Amino acid sequence: MAFTLAQLTEKRQGEQYVLHRRYINPSLARVQTIIGFDKIYARGEGSYLWDAEGNRYLDLLSGFGVFSLGRGHPLLRQALQEALALDRPNLVKMDCPLLAGLLAEELVKRMPPGLDAVFFASSGADAVDTAVKFARAATKRPRMLYLDHAFHGLTLSTLALNGGKEFRKGFEPLLPGCDAVPMNDLAALEKQLRHRDVAAFIVEPIQGKGVYLPADDYLPEAHRLCRKYGTLFICDEVQVGMGRTGRFLCCEHWNLEPDIVTLSKSLGGGYIPVSATITRRRIHDATFNQLDRCQVHSTTFGQNELAMAAGLASLHVLEEERLIERAATMGEKLLRGLAALQDRYEMIADVRGKGLMIGIEFKPPRSLGLRAAWSAAETAQKGLFAQLVVMALMREHNILTQVAGHEVNIIKLLPPLIIGDEEVGMIVAAFDAVMAEAGKVSGRVWAQSMQLVQHALAG
Numbered sequence: 001m002a003f004t005l006a007q008l009t010e011k012r013q014g015e016q017y018v019l020h021r022r023y024i025n026p027s028l029a030r031v032q033t034i035i036g037f038d039k040i041y042a043r044g045e046g047s048y049l050w051d052a053e054g055n056r057y058l059d060l061l062s063g064f065g066v067f068s069l070g071r072g073h074p075l076l077r078q079a080l081q082e083a084l085a086l087d088r089p090n091l092v093k094m095d096c097p098l099l100a101g102l103l104a105e106e107l108v109k110r111m112p113p114g115l116d117a118v119f120f121a122s123s124g125a126d127a128v129d130t131a132v133k134f135a136r137a138a139t140k141r142p143r144m145l146y147l148d149h150a151f152h153g154l155t156l157s158t159l160a161l162n163g164g165k166e167f168r169k170g171f172e173p174l175l176p177g178c179d180a181v182p183m184n185d186l187a188a189l190e191k192q193l194r195h196r197d198v199a200a201f202i203v204e205p206i207q208g209k210g211v212y213l214p215a216d217d218y219l220p221e222a223h224r225l226c227r228k229y230g231t232l233f234i235c236d237e238v239q240v241g242m243g244r245t246g247r248f249l250c251c252e253h254w255n256l257e258p259d260i261v262t263l264s265k266s267l268g269g270g271y272i273p274v275s276a277t278i279t280r281r282r283i284h285d286a287t288f289n290q291l292d293r294c295q296v297h298s299t300t301f302g303q304n305e306l307a308m309a310a311g312l313a314s315l316h317v318l319e320e321e322r323l324i325e326r327a328a329t330m331g332e333k334l335l336r337g338l339a340a341l342q343d344r345y346e347m348i349a350d351v352r353g354k355g356l357m358i359g360i361e362f363k364p365p366r367s368l369g370l371r372a373a374w375s376a377a378e379t380a381q382k383g384l385f386a387q388l389v390v391m392a393l394m395r396e397h398n399i400l401t402q403v404a405g406h407e408v409n410i411i412k413l414l415p416p417l418i419i420g421d422e423e424v425g426m427i428v429a430a431f432d433a434v435m436a437e438a439g440k441v442s443g444r445v446w447a448q449s450m451q452l453v454q455h456a457l458a459g
Helices: 005-012 016-024 026-034 074-086 098-109 124-139 186-193 218-229 250-254 281-287 305-320 323-342 368-380 384-397 421-438 449-457
Strands: 041-045 048-051 056-059 117-121 143-147 178-181 198-203 232-236 260-263 275-279 348-354 357-362 410-413
Touching: 016 026, 056 421, 074 305, 098 117, 098 275, 098 305, 117 124, 117 281, 124 198, 124 232, 124 260, 124 275, 124 281, 143 186, 178 186, 186 198, 186 218, 198 218, 218 232, 218 250, 275 281, 305 323, 323 348, 323 357, 323 421, 357 384, 368 384, 368 449, 384 410, 384 421, 384 449
Parallel strands: 143 178, 143 198, 198 232, 232 260
Antiparallel strands: 041 048, 048 056, 117 275, 260 275, 348 357, 357 410
16 A cells, blocks of 8 residues: 555554653643643644644744744745755765855855854754764863853753753763853953853843843843954854844844854754754864864764755745745734733833743732732742643633743744734734633633643642
8 A cells, every 4th residue: 555644644643642642741631631732733824833633823833933934834844845856866965065055155145244054963952962072172161151041951961051950950070161150240240250261151142941031231231242252252043043032143132243143943944853053163163183083073964955954945035025024013013002002001020021932930929819829829839820821822812822931921923023013913902811710710821721720739
């Protein structure tokens, strides 16, 4: 019998959660069921998902930032179909592939001055790991610095640069010589840099876990201190780059000129995993410093034809459809609309972000009845109120969002850069309705809290 993917998926549709519980990650499947996210998605297009029953959902996760161009972009599909039809020699390995050179050329055009050497891999963690290796080779220094609350990946090496204790627990000991410094504390940073043994300081210009923004002068001053003490400055743009914040690179908001930039997620247009580490030629050459070391750092799938084609198409769409400018415009409208709710609802503590990377942070209510409900939820699980809001947005408004980090009452929005006024209006109206409902102890938002508290106490 011939293999057809269409027949296979049609026959087995609806078995997703059974299969995942049996073979993949039963804990994750259970969580999705508990919070009401166990939908059977059948199709995705643009900013939306559809389940098997035909219900439409506005996707504000974008696959954790992968679908900046929206789902199923026709030009991306065309590029990949063309790449398959051309049947070019792929992964020869003992050659220099044309598409990899073309994509590197296009990326360099968009970089700050001096960044002219590119290494391709498959994921953001790969890109960060590459940056660490390049920094060590170039400086001959052993240490790395990162910021509190940072997230740079979940491989064993990148965990050493991860500010989330919940991710590190159970995997120690990690890569030695990696130390955290508090955001906005320049004195603490300089104290570490003075030892002149730090290879690089790595930062997310806006932190993904929590959507934390630095003070206006912090990154420029941190950059200056790194120059002073001979430490390389790395900008991890895996989530915030590629137009997400209204600039091609988020670090452009502060006019930074990093020594290394990492990109991934939306570079592949949501179809093919791909990452890029872009650096200065002298830093790159310090790793590949002899002919017999020309492959001392490599990865099997790093320059595959489909990934390179997807990257080229993604960059073209960003420019052709002016999506970076759109992210800035729509982001400003969305921030303004959500900030207006802060004046009306006491539990909204802050609305922050740049472009279409936005965080909404919550705080305890003042009224006694609501405060008691809040305290009960927080005692069972810190950050539970934000999860209640996420569940209400899905249950009542078919909007897919996420809590922005572990044990924080913050929701993160990462909508596709293609959203328009209609979606902005939907998002603001949905938050308005959910926050109004959350202001009533007997409302539907708090009704879900007891169930979640029971699950939290059960482990």
